Amino acid sequence: MTGVILTALWQTLYMVxxxxxxxxxxxxxxxIILTLTAPDGLRPIRPVYEILSFLVNVFRSFPFVILLVLVIPFTRLVVGKAIxxxxSIVPLTLSAIPFIARIIETALRETDAGVIEAAKSFGASNWQILWRVYIKESIxxxxxxxxxxxxxxxxxxxMAGTVGGGGIGDIAIRFGYQQYRTDYLVVCSIILIIFVQLIQMIGNHLYKRLS
Structure with missing residues (x-):
């Protein structure tokens, strides 16, 4: 059991x-494009912002299980196989791009307008403001x-493990659910809970340090 779990854990870490x-x-x-072209951005271009914002929202709306199936041809094209x-990194990445793009945009646009105006008054270029104000303040x-x-x-x-992606989910389904091994389900659940808690603790610590 230990060997199987460790292999699955490594696969999960690899995918994530x-x-x-x-x-x-x-x-x-x-x-960055959304931040720059927003109505309150450095280079407001409403059509660009509206279209890109719409596309981000559309791709964020896809349930991951459906996306797994839809991108099979693209996955096979990129890595040579679909399972x-x-x-699994391909659909995971595609599902995460619009999510993190919206989060980064929100973080950038929360930058204090007074700091941006101060940078402009000192003659900073848009490029300098983007990197030295927007991004630095938003880290x-x-x-x-x-x-x-x-x-x-x-x-x-x-979830990717349920369709041949490997990892903890795959072990939970194959051994825990299909073979009625409750011990596998419990161990897999505990591992995922501990992993999430560790990530959150590390993130909170780094946030406090950087703030």
């Missing part, structure tokens, strides 16, 4: 790490958003 990293890196792009731990809030993202991805990775 890469999907978090990729989604944050990619999600920053629409988040497995590595293959603690963005970190909080990433913590929420990781916790959500832990749950999504468990």
């Amino acid at each position: 790490f890469w999907s978090t990293l990729l989604s944050v890196l990619i999600g920053f792009i629409p988040a 497995g731990t590595t293959a 603690p809030r963005i970190l909080n958003g990433i913590v929420l993202l990781i916790i959500s991805l832990v749950g999504y990775s468990a």
